[in-house]
Amino acid sequence: MRLHVDQRHERVLELVRQRGSLRVAELAAELGVSAVTLRRDVEALAAQGRVQRLHGAVVWPGEGAVEVRERERERAESAEGVVIGMIVPTTNYVFVDVVRAAREAVAAQGGRLVLGVTGYVDAEDAVQAEHLVSGGAQGLLVSPSWFGGVPTDGQEKWLLEHNVPAVLVERSAPPGNPAAGLDRVRTDRAHGAAVAVGHFASLGHRKVTAVMQEGPHATQIAAGFQAAVQSLGLDVDAGAPSVREHGDYEASVDYLIDAVKKRGVTAALVHSDEDAIVLVPRLQASGIRVPDDLALIAFEDEVAGLADVPLTAVAPPMREVGEQAARLLLQRVAERKAGRRPGPRQHLDLLPELRIRSSCGGDSSAS
Incomplete structure (x- = not known):
């Protein structure tokens, strides 16, 4: 914007x-x-x-x-001629802005960004890293294909084998994992989910639910959602199936219809906005009006504002994630070139914002 x-x-x-x-x-x-x-x-x-x-x-x-x-x-x-490798699972969706901002930040310092794409294939992470480092990359920006967003069963080993600085981007490693000592920059999606729940509460909703994808960000979003509903004393309708769990949206649509008509749910957080755009017309065709019967907040804000009912959405600061990660990696590369002792490792969590539109009712002046 x-x-x-x-x-x-x-x-x-x-x-x-x-x-x-x-x-x-x-x-x-x-x-x-x-x-x-x-x-x-x-x-x-x-x-x-x-x-x-x-x-x-x-x-x-x-x-x-x-x-x-x-x-x-x-x-x-320190930055002139630096080659930075970047490994991402896709160049679509949120990674479009991450990659673009990282490239611009590296170029602004006189360096060059070289991209590797893994297609969410776990084994491809190590292949791309080897290719980039052997080709002259002096540091790596890495969004590994870790399904839950964190490494399991030694998935991080390849990342620690290369003698170049690395920064995790929109990924993290739990305490005790060898990769936990790496720099990282990510969106605090738990905070974003909590802000969404707080907005529901401010509009008077008392029974809410969350319909989410499985994937790298599900655990963070679910944790923020649960913490907020407990803090605010809201009722939760649990048991929502994962979006597209059965290869289509019918399970999610059926769940939401029953939640509204039979169990008194009046608000739902949906991850992602693409899924929310698919769900809304199906709900309305079944007599569930958005936002009159069900207020919706989507997560990601890639296309939420383009929906027939413009969707209120949690918007991760993807450009800032790419920019900050690139700057941090350039700093590590410069420290190494100058023979300086590296500064403290950094775990940067950037806060998303809530963009208010029509799908919650109330004030829809923001975009």
Whole structure:
């Protein structure tokens, strides 16, 4: 979603304040705007005295010119020509923005991103990693094909065999697992599910359910959902089948019809928004009106706003996930090239936002 000019200015100030200085091209890539647009923003902010411009860089007021030039030189030298490998299960769905943002972040530092795709085939993870590292990748951004989002039965072993830094992207390893010591960046989907439940409660819903896919994010979403309903004292209708469990949507449709008509359910969290778009017309054909009889919140927000009944959705910050993961990996590569002791490993959980639309009733002004 394109930022309003005032929102963009605030984002520029936030990034420059955090990092002291940024190159104009780098900042433009982060914000997803042209260099021309970004220069206009910087000129406006500089005229107000809120930032400084210095030889192609945007500088926080008070930064010395010598220090800025030295920092920019070090950063350019450390990242110039770096090759980063990225392994993802697919380039569709949420990974579109993850890959694009990671590529832009690497390119902004003078490096190159090389992609490997596994098609959710577990054995292909190691094959792609070997190919990328032998081809010159100096670090790996990795979203392994771990079905539950975490490794089981030694699935992480290949990841620890390569002598290059690695950052897990939208995946994690449990405490005690050897891969738990890796850097990671992921969406806090448990938080997103809890926010969705809180929104249901704010609208007066007292009995809710969740219909979810099996897959890498199911455990996180279910944990956030359960924690929130317990905290808020809501009733839960349990036992929903996994979406598409039987190769079609009939089991989920039948479950929701009975939940509404026989058990008093008035709200449902559905993962994902693609599935919710399929379910809504089938429910309505069976006499279940959305949102009048059943309020819905979808999870992912890839296409939720395009539904016939625009869907309120939990929106993971996928661009930010890709960007932060790439920046963290570039930092690790730079530490290694400079022979510096690595900083503390980082587990970054980024919070999704709830985008309010029509499927919950109430205020649908957000998009």
